[in-house]
Amino acid sequence: MSGKVVHLARHGPPRRTGLLLGHTDEPPADPAGGLQGCVPDSLPVSRVVSSDLLRALAGAETLATVRGVELCIDRRWRELDFGAWEALAPESLPRTTLAHFWDDPDACAPPGGERWSCLRDRVSEALPDLEDASVVVTHAGAMRAAVSVLTGLDHRQVWAFDLPYRALLSLRIWPGDSPAGQIIALHTGLPR
Numbered sequence: 001m002s003g004k005v006v007h008l009a010r011h012g013p014p015r016r017t018g019l020l021l022g023h024t025d026e027p028p029a030d031p032a033g034g035l036q037g038c039v040p041d042s043l044p045v046s047r048v049v050s051s052d053l054l055r056a057l058a059g060a061e062t063l064a065t066v067r068g069v070e071l072c073i074d075r076r077w078r079e080l081d082f083g084a085w086e087a088l089a090p091e092s093l094p095r096t097t098l099a100h101f102w103d104d105p106d107a108c109a110p111p112g113g114e115r116w117s118c119l120r121d122r123v124s125e126a127l128p129d130l131e132d133a134s135v136v137v138t139h140a141g142a143m144r145a146a147v148s149v150l151t152g153l154d155h156r157q158v159w160a161f162d163l164p165y166r167a168l169l170s171l172r173i174w175p176g177d178s179p180a181g182q183i184i185a186l187h188t189g190l191p192r
Helices: 055-066 093-102 118-131 140-151 155-159
Strands: 004-010 047-050 070-073 134-138 170-172 180-187
Touching: 004 155, 047 055, 055 070, 055 134, 118 140, 140 155, 140 170
Parallel strands: 004 134, 047 070, 047 134
Antiparallel strands: 004 170, 170 180
């Protein structure tokens, strides 16, 4: 029972950075998706799964084509929905409002947006559908939600992880009734 290893890749930079881009369909800065160097050639890839948002999908399409594997689009790998805060700079929001969100993202979710627990629930639902050696091209929030689901870490602990654009997170997921996993590699600061 060695479990399966899956890889979560954060998309390349969008055209506009520094904004709360949840479900906003911001195109990538690089038409090919900007994942160059993110997934090493030596890494076995059985299938590419992607969020349906363009900033992730562009890189996923390129990766699937280069590797000659199936591309599956799965909305469950979308970023947290920031509701009324979509596409705003965090510094444009009242400091106390944003602080309450960071402190308790369930009780103080963005107006019209999604609670942290909802993001965790949909990522938790998506994890069992991944096959061994899948690469998921997704968003920092969904990656953190996966780590939270698999390790039991709370939002403060996983939000402390630095997940820059093009970060690659490898996870081993053990079989069983409830998700259980371990982080086996976290690659950040990759060549651009």
